[in-house]
Amino acid sequence: MILCQLFCKLFLCQGILLIGEFEEYPEENQMHCTTRLVDMLNSYASDLQNCAESDATKDFLMEEIKVLEEAKFIGLPNFMPRTAFLTLLQRKVRGISHMPINFVDTVWDYLQNVVTSVLNRHSANYYQLHVSIRRAAEHLIAKKRKNCIQHVLQAVEMEELTDYTCNPEYLQEYNKSMSHQEAFLKEVLNVNRLKSTVELEGYCMIEVTHLKNYPQVLTQAYDLKARLIAYWRIVLRRLIDVAALHLMLSINELVVVLRGFLSLEESPSISAKREQLSRSVKILRESKETVANIMDRIGAVFVSLVVASAIKV
Structure with missing residues (x-):
């Protein structure tokens, strides 16, 4: 009877974690799990999109110029060295590599509190069973946390190693940025310009005084920047989607395993004693x-x- 009751409560836990049911906890916002998960995911996405690595206007083109200066090779001058793009991409990815891990840790801390609260509420009167179930839940959550961290680490590592996307938005964004290249660089190199800033569509006014000393490499640097801006948006979306999808899979697996834990058949020795x-x-x-x-x-x-x-x- 006790196991049946707890089995039913695990269905309640499944409803809280996966479906968003909170009838039993109407006034406890922390138990409204799906809403809190969306909040945490939105916060994670906002952090990625507003971090320093996502700021495309700071010291505009200077990082690209420095990398291009060090990526020179003997060859035709109008070819973009791939090492320059990968170097800048890897710097950006390493700069945000801690954020997916922090997100996963935050989510699993929250999920552990939710699961523990449900189990405490419905098994506290059965001490031995309560201890066993809680220990099993903590072990499973620790295992799922570790798996999630490994998954996002792999995702980050993949982004460092390879620059690839089949998303057509990459070329659309790149071509859009390149359509402003000629007008922007012409204004940057305009000796009669009175202001220290130049307007670039989509980014308002950009400080460009520091660019006048690099006229030979500006065209290539702008091209590299346009590629990075377009591709970085794809990278961030992938890191957000990968974390969200794997998280929901892990939560579902957690509920299934917990449910299976309570539905296990008795061992022969326990059955004989009973x-x-x-x-x-x-x-x-x-x-x-x-x-x-x-x-x-x-x-x-x-x-x-x-x-x-x-x-x-």
Whole structure:
């Protein structure tokens, strides 16, 4: 009966974690799991999109110029060295590599609190069972946390090693940026320009005074920047999607394993002990009835003797 009750509560836990049910916790916002997960995912996405590595206007083109200066090779001048792109990409990826891990840790800390709260609420009166279930839940959550961290680490490593996407938005964004190249660079190199900033569509005003000393490499640097901006958006989306999808898979697996833990069949030794205990209880009940019958008979005999003695007197 106890296992059945807890089994039902794990269905409640599944509803909280995966479906968003919170009828049992209407006033406890922390138990509204799917909403809190969305909040954490949105915060993670915002952190990625607003971090220093995603700021495309700071020291505009200077990082690209420095890398291009060190990536020179003997060859045709209008070829973009791939090492320059990969070097800048890897710097960016390493700069945000801690953020997916922090997100995973935050989510699993929260999930552990939710699962523990549900189990505590419905098994606290059954100490031995409560201890076993809680220990199993903590072990499973630790295992799932580790798997999630390994998964996002692999995702980060893949982004460092290879620059690839089949998303057509990459070329669309790149071509859009390149369509402004000529006008932007012309204004940057304009000796009669009075302001230290130049407007670039999509980025408002950009400080460009530092660029006047690099006229020979500006065209290539702008091209490299356009590629990075377009591709970086793809990278961030992948890191967000990968973390979210794997997280939901892990939560589902967690619920399935917890449910299976309570639905396991008894081992032969436990089953034998339970049968022996059941027989003992049955014998005790039968003995109780037998003793009660004997006591009734003794009582009847005693009453008869008392009555007989009274008559003789």
